[in-house]
Amino acid sequence: MGALLGATPLAYAQAPADLQPLRWNADALGNHRYLLDVKAAAKAVHVVIPWRRRDAHPEQVAVLVTGPDGKPVANVLRGGISQAQGELVFEAAQAGTYAVYYQPYVSKGRSNYPTVTYAAPTDTADVNWAHKVGIDPRAWRKLPEATVLRYEAVDDFDAYTSMERTATPDEVKALLAAHANERLLVFPETREHPVRMFDALPESWATRGAGGALSDSALRGEYLSFQVGAWAPHGKVDDVRVSFADLRSDAGASIPASALTCFNLGGVDYAGKPFTTRVDVAEGKIQPLWMGLNVPVSIAPGVYHGEVTVSADGVPARKIPLAITVEAGQAVAHGDDDPYKLTRLRWLNSTLAQDDELVKPFTAIxxxxxxxxxxxxxxxxxxxxxxxxxxxxxxxxxxxxxxxxxxxxxxxxxxxxxxxxxxxxxxxxxxxxxxxxxxxxxxxxxxxxxxxxxxxxxxxxxxxxxxxxxxxxxxxxxxxxxxxxxxxxxxxxxxxxxxxxxxxxxxxxxxxxxxxxxxxxxxxxxxxxxxxxxxxxxxxxxxxxxxxxxxxxxxxxxxxxxxxxxxxxxxxxxxxxxxxxxxxxxxxxxxxxxxxxxxxxxxxxxPFKTIKPAEHFAERFFHKYGDLDAIKADGANVVNIHHATPINPWINYPFLEPGAMRAYIDTAHQRGVRVKIYDTVRELSDRAPELPMLESLGHEVISSGKGGGFSWLQEHLDGDYIAAWHVPENRDAAVINAGQSRWHNYYIEGLDWLARNMGIDGLYLDDVAYDRTTMKRVRKVLQAHREHPLIDLHSASQYNPRDGYINSVLLYMELFPYIDRLWFGEEFDYEKTSPSYWLTEISGIPYGLMGEMLQHDGNPWRGMLFGMTNRLGWSPGSDPRGLWKLWDAFGIEQADMVGWWVHDTPIKTDRADVLVTSYVRKGKKTLVALASWAPEKTSVKLAIDWKALGISAGKATLVAAPIEGFQPAATFKPGDAIPVEPGKGWLLVLE
The missing domain is CATH 2.70.98.90 (Beta-galactosidase; Chain A, domain 5)
Structure with a gap:
């Protein structure tokens, strides 16, 4: 949503209905707390919280304590604060449950691009109270002890997982002692517990130990993903390699080694070309190696044994036994219908629609x-x-x-x-x-x-x-x-x-x-x-x-x-x-x-193709999630569904509310309304279950950056990313993706899944990051499921220093052959720019497209010279229904559109700065769209080629139907001087 710099909040007015309400005000207290039990009131109680934090410098972050009444406790002293634990002394005015919030933050800046900083420690304790308690932590052991009850997060999504609880220094020391002088330690892990930390060891690994076997189960035909964490505790390890052995059952059946892959070491790129990647592990770092097993659908049930071998330069190979139980049932679509199973990782290497076949309307060379x-x-x-x-x-x-x-x-x-x-x-x-x-x-x-x-x-x-x-x-x-x-x-x-x-x-x-x-x-x-x-x-x-x-x-x-x-x-x-x-x-x-x-x-x-004005005028857009009966009653027949809506809550990850999405689209189709969804690759929601795996790929998919942004990103990612769009209403945060990567392969497969299972009729693209290679595939996939899929592209003007002064039309021209409509966009100037600018930068007509207007609801008079209106539903001022009504009364879908740029256009004015586009129903009537670029109020006379229109000059009149906010009722004769206000115009029916 980053392109919609001036987006109206109406687009986000309705958050997903099933979101779990927050347990407390995270903006004031942070996302994490421990609950403590204090048995009796005391001047001071002592506690050591084994919080096992993943943030690198807990000593630099404030701790807030609240009492049973929910009010802050001012008298708090901090003892030793480390990643492993935090020691506190606080005043307990009454018995009961106390809460310790240990990562409070402050959010500033624009709500959709917040700047979140973590509060620094401050001393709020009364001097006299602190003096009585003393500053010697050894004396604190004699104070009454608060009991640690449990860890809580503001909601389930914000909670730290077991893979984000760090091992203590003693636990790490013990592990290293058990593997003295070993430069590479490996830790097999199932997909249910994705590695989330790359510079700290999880508690579970330290206590379980390195090595061991991996056991898991899958249905026949399922794609089973798993991981092996590689840790380099004593110096850099170069060129990590993975090999596989066949998996065999006791009954003699086998799954070939070729059914296994390691995504981190290569695959198939977005252009369909195989590639390999070298993986080095820096000293002290953890490198997850994500792997996948394509379980054959025809295989016999049973337990299949094999092994994964992890090797690297100068270190002994590590063999990890595999024991995969293949169950009797058969997976539907490889298990892809449940994103949390991570079966969709196989989509990263997809070549779907990667061919040299034709896309409509193009013809064979x-x-x-x-x-x-x-x-x-x-x-x-x-x-x-x-x-x-x-x-x-x-x-x-x-x-x-x-x-x-x-x-x-x-x-x-x-x-x-x-x-x-x-x-x-x-x-x-x-x-x-x-x-x-x-x-x-x-x-x-x-x-x-x-x-x-x-x-x-x-x-x-x-x-x-x-x-x-x-x-x-x-x-x-x-x-x-x-x-x-x-x-x-x-x-x-x-x-x-x-x-x-x-x-x-x-x-x-x-x-x-x-x-x-x-x-x-x-x-x-x-x-x-x-x-x-x-x-x-x-x-x-x-x-x-x-x-x-x-x-x-x-x-x-x-x-x-x-x-x-x-x-x-x-x-x-x-x-x-x-x-x-x-x-x-x-x-x-x-x-x-x-x-x-x-x-x-x-x-x-x-141009790439011809324009189709009749189709353009017949497709009426409602650009907002809403009641379908009301949308239909308003005259719209295509609805664009943004993210941050009940059926599509998370930006660029439209897979987590399939029931609601399918029901809405089915209802729309019953009413003759088509549904397009917001889905691009430019950024990715933190809700994507694949995000930890993508982070393991370095910067193949997630762009490198300075981190920051919304609190979830800072607390659960490794810091080297670009924070992107954030929706405060449902706490959706995103990161910027690399411009071209295997995530495009995933995207193509995802669109195919949405078209097959959700029934989407097309896409609303909001400033995309991919090139024509992916755009062609998008079109092919949608055309495989829809006779006439609809794809429209929105862009804010990129002609500014932030975006490198690139014309939006030039940035995206490579995509134009495969889309149907433009919506250009915020920061486009519809008032102070020339007809040439409108024609080449906004309309899309020289390239075979038509479009609509956005900024300040556009200029409706000039827009009609190019067949453009604003979009219903986007903002209170964007209401083209009056124009739609006139179109239908005139029969614009049966007319030939003859633009002002055509050398023999049948109607012209006597001024070069007042232009006319004619919608000609030859022999019947013509709709005259007239718009002014004159700096002041003027009047014009029309020069009309009556023969080209098939209309008799002696009987003709020019009638302006009243349209609220556009024009009053008026009637002119062909030779009359027609008054035109600056920046405005008329729609006149000549018959």
Whole structure:
């Protein structure tokens, strides 16, 4: 929810109904306490609490004592305070039960991003009382003793588990004595007790001892997860390895070793590629090794014996016997329906929907020599593998295809190497041979020469229009270069608008120069017009998608070494007579013999698909959890369900209220309402049962950071994380995930589970962290279960220093082929920006999308130029029902939308700053959407192409139906001057 910086609290007004009420005010007292029994009133009583704390410095944290009446006890003295125990003396004015709160905290800052600090000790004791008690702890032993009754937490979720009770120094010493000089100790543990501490030994391990066997049970077909904790007490242990033996029963049946895996040592990444990970254990640290056993469904019941061997450099191998009881029953869906069983860990290595099959509405790529055809576009390759020409057949209305294609290039693209002898263009010896991966992807490779450098071009094209180039330039001999640059000569007809490189969407500048800067999340731009455009990004082999939405500077752009060239590289945009020239230069450099430079390039040809105004206007969104009968009565037929709602309480973990979710969705479907849920990968709720396991993966899934945030995160995680969104109403706290990881595989499997079992109709995406690889899989999975799944993307404006001045539309353009609607968003300016900005940065139309408005409920008059309204339910002011009523009365779903940007639009005004979009029902009537950018009140006359509308001029009238908050009733004749207020407009029915 981090994107919704200005989010209304209405989104969180209703917390989950079944949440357990807090036992006390945690904000005042903290989350943990011990209860003590005092038999009789006394001036002072003594107690030693064996709290076995996991926080590293308990002596720096306050302790609060309350009496039987719940009131604070002022007269308290602290003795020895350590992780193992805490010694206190306090005044007991009466007999009864006393409470010791031992981690009180103070929460400040914004409620959704709280700053929690733990209260420091303060001396509240009366001087005279303290003097009588004395300061010698040895004398305290003579005082009456309070009896420790039990530990309590403010609720069950906040409670420390048995795996978070630390061993005492004496217990650790005894354990080490039993394993003298052993550098690696291992501790098998079932999934019910996930390792939660990485720098302290749990009490249970110290008392149980190292080694031993692991016994567990599973149903046939179940995925059984377990763990082995590896502890390095006497120095770093390098390169921990795990191997497995077959498991065999007494009856002779077996489970092969290949059915076992160790997640910490590798798997399958988010792109479907196998990988391995090296695991080292630092001195004094604990490294959980999470493992999984895929129990065959056909196996005979019985007890299966095998072993796990853990080894590392320079230490003896440790063998752990396994005894797995396979029960007679058969697991449903591997046990995945119960997240707490952790069977879903197998999802981390999933390759579901990882293929080159088509996604609607895209068509199979056609290959005719070096000419590649795809939906509405064509790419013709030059001998160097770069585009010689790109064409678009989309028409300006964006609802179909034009009879003549638009050429995007004025000349072929070139990669140029310049040295003292002149300019050398990368050339290939022959036309590239295109190979087909599948209907949605082709690839080619070219070996070329550019003067003193040899070139290797490996490239691919996908059905959505994405071109990916890996270009390697290698020097045979040492050479001094003046420049290496990419030249993209764009046609003037195409290069009308530009955004990116530190510029918001506007007309393409006549001359502009940009330089690399890690403070900015900028590596490319989009240049084009409504029906033909090109997005490009400059990268290298080390590219990693930066974090976004408040967190860019914690994982910023990795400067592409070759393009940046130590700050000498950049991009120049320049319009001349022949072309709109884009030059990506890298400047002078010395290249050593055998050195390879990587000039990678990603391009996307827009638009990706046609817009579908009829579908857009038919799908009416209610953006809030609510009563379905009321939603239906309001005219909405799609409801977006946020987190922090009864059916989806926890952010990005929508699996813990399946009964409520299924019942709500079934009820919605009975009423003809579709339901989409909030679920992204950008952050993860602390309620996810997999969180301890994910923490064991280092920073593969959970991003590195300074920790902090809500109290649960500080008390139960290891401190190296980025605190994310927090919902005070249900105490849900989240951490930021790494931009690209195996958690995306889990996410894809989770969506498949939700579509199959919950019946979701789509997703509401709120500023996501994943790239198009995952987005394609999302679409494929949902399309496998729904004829027409709905995916909408919200973004707050990312064009600010916190987010590195990246245009939201450029940040997410790679996802646009696979979503249905935009909602851009907080911090977008609907009042002081130009029509060009609206068109390119907000509407989505040049890319094949339509959208809606958010900030301050948008500008409804300007919004109608692009088919946009605000969303019902989001805030008190967001009420498009009046517009919906007019749409239905007019029949907007039967109309052709002709935007103001279309060169032959049938209705125009006599002012360039008052624009018209026409919704034409030819021969019947036309809805005229008129909106002003004029700085003052003005009036306009309409120029109407009556033939194009199929309406007789002599009988026509322009009628404004009254819409509350939008316009009064009015009637105009075609030649009348129509008054227009600044920033406003009209909706007029011409018939």
């Amino acid at each position: 056609t290959v005719k020599g070096a000419t590649l055809g795809l939906l509405g576009r064509e790419v013709k390759l030059d001998a160097n593998g770069l585009p010689a020409q790109i064409t678009s057949r989309f028409d300006e209305r964006m609802t179909g295809f034009a009879p003549r294609p638009t050429n995007m290039l004025a000349a072929p693209m070139r990669l140029v190497v310049e040295d003292a002898s002149g300019v050398h263009v990368l050339t290939g010896s022959k036309a590239p041979t295109v190979q087909t991966n599948g209907p949605a992807k082709v690839h080619w490779q070219v070996a070329g020469i550019a003067g003193p450098l040899q070139g290797d071009v490996q490239a691919s094209l996908e059905a959505d229009g994405t071109l990916v180039y890996s270009i390697a330039l290698t020097a045979k001999d040492a050479v001094t270069l003046r420049d290496i640059r990419l030249e993209m000569p764009l046609s003037h007809d195409m290069a009308q608008y530009q955004l990116g490189l530190g510029r918001t969407g506007d007309h393409a500048p006549a001359d502009f120069q940009w330089k690399w800067n890690v403070q900015n999340n900028q590596d490319g731009a989009w240049i084009g017009t409504v029906n033909a455009g090109l997005e490009f990004h400059l990268r290298d082999e080390h590219y990693l998608r930066p974090l976004n939405t408040n967190f860019y500077h914690q994982q910023p752009l990795r400067m592409p070494v070759s393009w940046d060239n130590a700050g000498q590289g950049g991009i120049r945009l320049h319009s001349d007579r022949d072309a709109y020239a884009v030059q990506a230069f890298s400047g002078p450099r010395q290249v050593q013999a055998g050195e390879t430079l990587h000039y990678d390039l990603v391009m996307r040809v827009t």
